[in-house]
Amino acid sequence: GAGVSQSPSNKVTEKGKDVELRCDPISGHTALYWYRQSLGQGLEFLIYFQGNSAPDKSGLPSDRFSAERTGGSVSTLTIQRTQQEDSAVYLCASSLLWGQQETQYFGPGTRLLVL
Amino acid sequence: GNSVTQMEGPVTLSEEAFLTINCTYTATGYPSLFWYVQYPGEGLQLLLKATKADDKGSNKGFEATYRKETTSFHLEKGSVQVSDSAVYFCALSQSGGYNKLIFGAGTRLAVHP
Numbered sequence: 090g091a092g093v094s095q096s097p098s099n100k101v102t103e104k105g106k107d108v109e110l111r112c113d114p115i116s117g118h119t120a121l122y123w124y125r126q127s128l129g130q131g132l133e134f135l136i137y138f139q140g141n142s143a144p145d146k147s148g149l150p151s152d153r154f155s156a157e158r159t160g161g162s163v164s165t166l167t168i169q170r171t172q173q174e175d176s177a178v179y180l181c182a183s184s185l186l187w188g189q190q191e192t193q194y195f196g197p198g199t200r201l202l203v204l
Numbered sequence: 205g206n207s208v209t210q211m212e213g214p215v216t217l218s219e220e221a222f223l224t225i226n227c228t229y230t231a232t233g234y235p236s237l238f239w240y241v242q243y244p245g246e247g248l249q250l251l252l253k254a255t256k257a258d259d260k261g262s263n264k265g266f267e268a269t270y271r272k273e274t275t276s277f278h279l280e281k282g283s284v285q286v287s288d289s290a291v292y293f294c295a296l297s298q299s300g301g302y303n304k305l306i307f308g309a310g311t312r313l314a315v316h317p
Contacts, residue, residue, distance in 0.1 A: 132307035
């Protein structure tokens, strides 16, 4: 079946512009996660969703970052007023159920470059 | 806080050599432990996992045993192939309802013929 998909695969933007990154989880997966992979910080957790709610937003780097999930499916990560330090690969993952033992399946990522 | 420490790379081996990539963790409670692999140009994919102490995860000839007494989850393979060249990430998912993965820095493995 189809895996996690993300769009766009690459995004180049100018400093100060807003960007939206999209994630389509595996059909039927109830939990969805966003991570960021950068050279300086490695892989870091940003936010997760149980259904449409986000109980833990502590990983978002600043208030310029926000995310939503609608219909228990697609999620959008929005970065406002982008800065050069936002340049990274943004990864989305989903899992069938919620729980620490659940396997998270990752998408291919969106590579964001802020000039 | 919770953290994962894995050996720095790159690790360079000849084909058919034995592989060990060390991983230790710090966590409260009883986390689940994972190894993810990222092949060149591809996304992260699960290699194996273990959810309780003394469990052994295995896949594609790779193995790792959840050792609570040494807080370790070392990855091993008896005979590596060129196709195993990739970056390997150790990760934990902490207990208590927090399902986020905490990753190590990653270890790059290069296998030469």
